[in-house]
Amino acid sequence: MFKAFLIKYAEIGIKGKNRHIFEEALCRRMRHALAEVEGTFSVTREMGRIYVLTDGAFDYDGAVEALRRVFGIAGICPVVIAEDTGFEDLAKAVVDYVKEVYGGQEKTFKVCARRAKKTYPMSSMELNSELGGRILDACPNMKVDVHDPDVYLNVEIRQSIYLYSETIPGPGGMPVGTNGQAMLLLSGGIDSPVAGYMIAKRGVKIDAVYFHAPPYTSERAKQKVVDLARQVARYSGPIRLHVVNFTEIQLYIYEKCPHDELTIIMRRYMMKLAEMFARQDGCLGLITGESIGQVASQTMHSLAVTNEVCTMPVFRPLIGFDKQEIVDISEKIGTYETSVLPYEDCCTIFVAKHPVTKPNLNIIRRSETHLAEKIDGMMETAFATAELIEIS
């Protein structure tokens, strides 16, 4: 029945002269999302609106699902297209539409006709009242309410006539690629994929870095991260995933530094490495899944000590979230089940039974001086030997 979708967009409407940049990015992202859906789709901008037109049979549910993952879309309106073959045919199409969509439900409605084709013989006001009358005659359960109706029945007169009334909510946010690029520190846990999702939602293109510690972390742990990146990429679009071999650095810290400081020092070097990849990829910031107080390395003190090595802004979209709130989002975006697979990640293997929770920056820096001999070379090696996996 539905042959097209009218796309309502979120905050793009308030952009001024840059608006076309946002609209074009949105169209690009929509085309990308629809590419994997069965059917032929064309995404067009006309008269300040974005339409998805279809040609022939297509997977309706698949198309809606795909569009619901495109950031920037506030709502998706399934559209029925009728040929302009005179008012009688139009009236019949409108009545059929109401019967099909609302069946026997009791609803109040209002017809909102708009003429893009001004040559149409009736005015918008005439169309509203005439079509409203036909609906009342045909559907005894529908009542008119012009002030606060349940249903706005939109009738747009173009080359063809577009009918729509329902709006399926979209994800909101802004089209990916309109707000620069940032590097996500992706672990195998619940939080970091959600953090990536949230920043991508604001229009940021995401790249990612994962710290692999063979033989302490297995190939399956790495595969799990690749799978998580794929799930985030369904929303964010392609991700360049850098897999860094972190074992040597980790063991070196283990040997040279106090054990209760291991995690915090390790995280400082992870941040530094992430920044090296960020700079290489043209990113302007780092993204982490940290949330205040969740674990020892995420207390306010630890965050401050970790952050101190960074020169780029570090975005922590989950900073004020409780664990359950993060879990809820991860279930919604489909990363939860993968995240809870029981493979060890490199943060947990050597973790001290009682790690420092209030690290002192001066003490940490002094401990790091024990690494002076080899750490720069090791960092260079880790950076140079990282594996790049293109996730699309």
Add this chain to the structure above:
Amino acid sequence: MEIYLDNSATTRAYPEVAQLVTKLMLEDYGNPSALHQKGVDAEQYLRQARETMAKILKAQEKEIFFTSGGTESNNWALVGTALAMQRMGKHIITTQIEHPAVQAPVTFLEELGFSVTRLGVDKEGMVDPEELEQAVTPETILVSVMFVNNEIGTVEPVAELGERIKRKNPSTVFHVDAIQAFGKLPICPKKMNIDLLSVSGHKFHGPKGIGMLYVREKTKIRPLILGGGQQNGMRSGTDNVPGAAGMALAAKMVCDHLEEYREHMYRIRERLTAGLEQMDDVVLHGRKGEQGAPQIVNASFLGVRSEVLLHTLESEGIYVSAGSACSSHKRAGSPTLTAIGASKAERESSVRFSFCETTTEEDIDRTLETLRRVIPMLRKFTRK
């Protein structure tokens, strides 16, 4: 060169087996139930496979049933017997060291109202025949004991167990999970008083997805897979001709050289255990000599997490098994190691090496060499 020491997980199929399977998929691909010539041809292969398996077990052809593998065989043996015998009693005896494919159906039966005795084992994994005999009552319909333990290789005294069970209660059905024993040790169900015996094809160079249940004549058992009535109505489903023929060929190839291969694997095992015994803080599990299976060595390298050692050996081209995977959050231990009273430190550091007849002494020497090199390094880095 890779050194594959995980043959108790699965084996590489013999090339002859793979060729036969291919032929039966591409050329003689008929359905044995079909009336035309293609069906008749396929049926010949099936009949021959059944004959081979029967001959190896010194059994009758009508006592051989093909299944989808060891897990199905065990499930059928336990649930099928319990359902058929429930009016005669509701008591089942098994051990604490059975494979999950026995444990889970037993628990299922327990939920259905059967009462279950799970016998403990000594520190080498042996069931006490006296204790088993004591546990058998007039109510006992089924006893299930594995032939060879899959984790530590203990060989249970099944012949003695069978004799004692039958002496105490002749109508008790005796099931033996022989999945790790077939092709390694001589098995004669009839002599050993075994009524039901499970076998899995891929453990002895056959294909995956095929197994066998020996059902001694006149044993009361209900079919679980119902349908077109294949295999005398006892196990419906289109016959897996390539699987059955492939398994039978592999079984024949292995059993024709059983003695020779067994001696070879014992030598391999001795070489490995001798080397391990010289290393510090290594604990060997299971039994020595012929009371242990020829193909399995289980050792704990104290202070080294099994998974880490596994991946380290993997990076050197050596493939072993780490029992049940564990993470820092959930340390599931192996039930067998728990049952033999292994400490937490031993359970967390246990690795299984399992051989086949193509494992060489050089493989073992290289493995020992590698272990001697990596263990001290891995011990240096442990969680404090």
